[in-house]
Amino acid sequence: MAGTAERMAKNQKQVAISEFFEKNKHFLGFDSLTRSLITAVKESVDNSLDACEEARILPEIRVEISKIDDKKNIIELKTEDNGPGIPKRSIEKVFGQLLFGSRFHAIRQSRGQQGIGITGVVMYCQLTTGRKTHVRSKIATETSAAIVDIGLDTRKNKATKTSEGRELWERPDGTLKEHGLEITCRMKAKYQRGRQSVYQYLRMTSIVNPHADITFVDPDGEIHHWPRVTERLPRKVESIKPHPHGIHLGTLQRMCTESTDSRMTSFLYKNFSGVSSRAAKQLLEAAGVLEKAKPKLMKPDQIRALIEAFQGERMLNGKAVKLLNPPTNCLSPIEELLIKKGLSKTIDSRFVTTMTRSPTVSQGNPYQVEVGLIFGDGMAADKPVEVLRFANRVPLMYQQGGCLLTKAIESVDWRQYGMDQAGGRGVPKGPAAILVHLASTNVQFTSEAKEALAENGEVMDEVRKAMLEMGRGLRKHLEKKKKMVKVQEKFELVNDIIPAIAEKSAAILQRPVPDLAGSITRIMGAVIAEGTTTWNKETKMTDVAIKLFNYTSRARAYTLLASWPERAGASMENNTTGGRKEATGVWAWKLDTLEPGETYTITYSLSGLEKGDWTETDVFYRGSQEVIGASKMDEKLLEEIRRQEARAQSEEEGGEEEASTEDSEEDDAPSEVDDDQTKPSGQQTLMGFGSDA
Template identity: 80%
Template sequence: MSIAEKMAANQKQVAISEFFEKNKHFLGFDTLNRALITAVKEAVDNALDACEEARILPDIVVKITKLDNKKDILQLEVEDNGPGIPRASIEKVFGQLLFGSRFHAIRQSRGQQGIGITGVVMYSQLTTGDPTHVESKIAKEATAVSVDIGLDTRKNKAIKSNQDRVDWGEKVHGLKIKTTMKAKYQRGRQSVWQYLRMTSIVNPHADILFIDPDGEKHHWQRVTERLPGRVEAIKPHPNGIELGQLQRLCGESSESRMTTFLRRTFSGVSGRAAKELCEVAELEEKLKPKSLSAQQIRSLLEAFQGERTLKGKPVKLLNPPTSCLSPIEELLIKKGLSKTIDSKFVATMTRAPSVSQGNPFQVEVGLIFGDGMAADKPVEILRFANRVPLMYQQGGCLLTKAIESVDWRQYGLDQAGGRGVPKGPAAILVHLASTNVQFTSEAKEALSDNETVMEEARKAMLEMGRGLRKHLEKQKKMGKTKEKFELINDIIPAIAEKSASLLELPVPDLAASITKIMSAVIAETTTIWNKETKQTDVHIILYNYTSRARSYTMLVNWPERQGATMVGNVLGGRKEAMGVWAWKLETLQPGSQTIITYSLDGLEKGDWNETDVFYRGSQEVIGATKMDEKLLEEIRRQEEALNAPPPNENSELEGEENSEEEPENEIPQTDSAASTSDTKQTTLFGGDY
């Protein structure tokens, strides 16, 4: 036997499970602490995904028990109230790598590859030799399945043992996992506690109970009964297709015409675009996709990518639908942040959906500022991808780089040289929702570089920074004014009383004098949840401490886009734009005050804690911000664009296509402009921008 034949004889196929058994660090099991966090993450992520897909409010219990302190052996138990897993599927879900329901679906989800929970079973078996115990109950069965699952890494198949049925009492459905592993529990910023805390922030609809090894309970209660919106799988977009994928799609297609194939296989391809793609790729519309040669497929790909043009321009494609995304939304980010961090100021923003390489994505940010956080240390960075916390590799993550790219000094935070992570009593949350999150490794700990995502995140950071600066400036002015007012009210009456006593005269009325000295118009705003009416009450008191009568138009932002309604508005006023209400105050006499009061119905407790007040008028109003008319006009233009009916790009082709062998106008086509009307970017005024 020759050397070449001997070498060939030694070559063997490696099972995917066998590969990860030797390279467990790829899955996040490289250190004892990270191994525990990874195991908790995989179990909790699966529980949240299952509950949301079944439209069940998640109740999750995580318990960690120390079995052997010297050998770092821990037992992890995770229980949820999800739909459960049928008996026949348990061994595949827990005992077969790359088995899952989400890999081929183009939609936002926490997990995708079908590796995670099987990796936990594998790591447990590798470090302790013990199988993972699984109990599952589905609604239609009276008892729960109980089984121990191991993994045959040579064959990538489950090893089942001790299969039985157990009574779960009154619990209708759910899943319980119990596994032992070599791992280490520690406290701090990179810990199970921190992971669950961060998970509760971006999943405010979940109730999470954590019992640590010392028996101490940590409970993050749900703060909303509203489940995240349903996500729908979409078709691939031409901008994100590779040559090999296109070859496969053409080869597998049973369509008899290219135009039909393009419209039925891809999102964003209208009837017009399908014809134009065929034209620029020099393909006959009646060609069968299966019959295309390699060169013809390459020509079609070049048309997709804009390398082939029509009259000097690429074929115009619609953006993919954004029904595949489920952003957290601004009010829920506020509630999630506020329930875990005490604050004086919270600002959030959900950017409009964008597209990168044919993949829809959306960036959300939140900034919380206030007491309880160290002013001389870096701000806390909370990174998330598809509602999953990113715990490691902060410095190498795209989201961190977006934060570092902003000069936070101009927004009230310390930052050496205007670069790097800023310092101050603040926390910054960044969330990327996408159908295809690009991680730096299989462990899913950081996002890889992407210019489009980076720019979206940076724009959101700048908007948050501007909001923080306005808040700090307003607070500073209000503080100085209150200090001056208190000083005047202490000193002037005392002087007047002493002088009157010496001169044996009555104490004069000082209201006019105090007003003249103050020379300011002040707005004081309170936004309070009313337990009795289940509404949010807003009170704005406008004081005129000047010697002249004043006239103003006062404006406020309110969460109209989120479904709130304004009630009890005694002064009336008018709507100026989406989420912006205004009142015209004709005359505010010197030394007098005007009260604006209303309530917001349709919200939950904690949804709306702060109201931004704006004004039009010549005299500055301390406690309010002068209205930016250009921005308000832009809000109105965007609102008009949203309310306008979407153009029907297929109308011009209907007559022509009806005469064809296969009428393509019967194929439903989603216009992404219409489908995103409920997920537009929200400005500081609460409207679309």
């Protein structure tokens, strides 16, 4: 038996991560010929977008696909961007070493994280065609571009290089390229059209990256171009520290072992987000750990007790220690206006509604949900709506049925919002597309291929709430549109028939044609609102006009309200009718008397926007008589907006007071923070207002 054990032990050996993925390439998304091509495009484009955004460059990306051998399914893929490029010394590690990257330990929103993707493409190309991947990189500080052919030694997880050199990189117009990256690779793959295709992936990418200019040349030579619709780059994300609610026992144990802090209070205060100096003391007291204990000397039982205090299982005076939420400057949502522009540039729309929910937290990880719905011309009314799923601005192309985002859509009864849905279950039917985007520092996927989101009850509830709110907006729009059509038909009918009858009657009786305005008003018996929102080329502003027609026999009094993109940085100009601010993004005008047959007009302009940012203005009213073309103001919703504003203001003031208190505490107890280390800078709270945590 001893000999058998020795022999078995000799056969055991360590396997390199690259060797593992070589035999299990399906884990990375290379499990079919069509999917392999999409995965390769995805990894290249994601890297380009991340690099451009980090360098604060508006992305220009070009993707070309050529068929080299149709019978053997050999395809060449070339991607080019205008990013910062990669220094020559780093190319071999970026493209030829798995798990090499800059984002794995950073807690912030990003497309790539593990450092696997693009090296996986190099490995797959080498595995299926035996060819290396050609890389050309130009950085701004060098006059020429570095070129190299990169392969992967899967036994050692190291790059193999050939054909190294430098060359001038000329654009098609003859000018020299300042900076950028070009990747050319050949692989066994298959190009196809349809919903799961390279075209669809790039189309979806352009929707959630409206700041990117994307060009795609397909194997037939046809050029598809999605121009950028905004010059504004996404908000720059900042890395944050881990939050106690998302820490595991082993992680805390490692952090304590590696810590150089002399006291546990300073360790907690400086290494975690959401932990003030006061909270650090309370956590230690709840866990039964001395404040002056050294992190390196913490025992397993003490670490376990501290984890229990983190999770609220160990309490202080019968209550869990209150921790601040982690900052949300680690997230970069697309925002409502840009989602609208992104959707509208790819789908002809009759109606678009979008929503960006407030940031929230799940297991210590900040996340934010965004949704959009568009009714499009030319889309099939008898088929399921198009579902556009995204995570951190990356399209999710496969496993739609097993994705949390799809399940959230299916959980809503869309019939009550004017869409067809058999039995109130499943994806609804109609000429529409539904967009769902999850931005998070830690997106939980069902597999390494990142094709669907795993179950999470908190995220599910947040997505569902967004869907319900968006559905209510859709229902109001459809009801308003239906009423307007009926009124328009009635108005046209009355204006055609009544004057004709009056003229013939007057001719028969040989009398003058009477004034019919009063009669038409009594017959119509309605108050109508009409709004127009147009882009003014000369002033570079968005002009808004709201008209209120009183087609009733009585004088009316109303308060008209209109939405406007205040949160997006717009300013209201030329508002000659005055009014007042009701809440953020809501303006009101009071109309004391509108006589029968009279028209009241409100005009103003919005500055600080780009063309296409604001194309429709929602109009609301307060008053006893229904206004067709406007919605009755939801006072509960308005009050909720005000409460959120008050809460945000309170948190801002409270945060400043907390920061002041903590500063004085730190001054009184200098031993809590080592002299050679500075106190963490101000962080952003859940509501997005600055405070010291």
